[in-house]
Amino acid sequence: MEFVICKVEETENGLATFTLERNNVIIVFKNVPALVCKNCGDFYLTTKTTNMLLEKASKTIKKGVEIEVINLKPAA
Ligand SMILES: [Zn+2]
Numbered sequence: 001m002e003f004v005i006c007k008v009e010e011t012e013n014g015l016a017t018f019t020l021e022r023n024n025v026i027i028v029f030k031n032v033p034a035l036v037c038k039n040c041g042d043f044y045l046t047t048k049t050t051n052m053l054l055e056k057a058s059k060t061i062k063k064g065v066e067i068e069v070i071n072l073k074p075a076a
Pocket residue numbers: 005006007008037038039040041042
């Protein structure tokens with residue numbers, strides 16, 4: 001899952017808030033490690049990060065909640 005809107009490739013490591021909606025469940029991930037575009041603030045998630053979020057999302061969906069906020073601590 002990549003967001004390629006701006007073609008400027010100057011990105012820096014940062015943290016983003018990412019909202020995922022699946023099966024009528026809304027999950028807000030906070031402090032997601034991301035590559036943030038210096039130009040427009042768009043962020044890009046690596047495949048590894050995306051897979052990690054999807055794994056957490058499927059666990060949340062199984063819990064049967066409608067909305068959940070997951071705060072990921074920044075990597076040390
Ligand atoms: Zn950009």
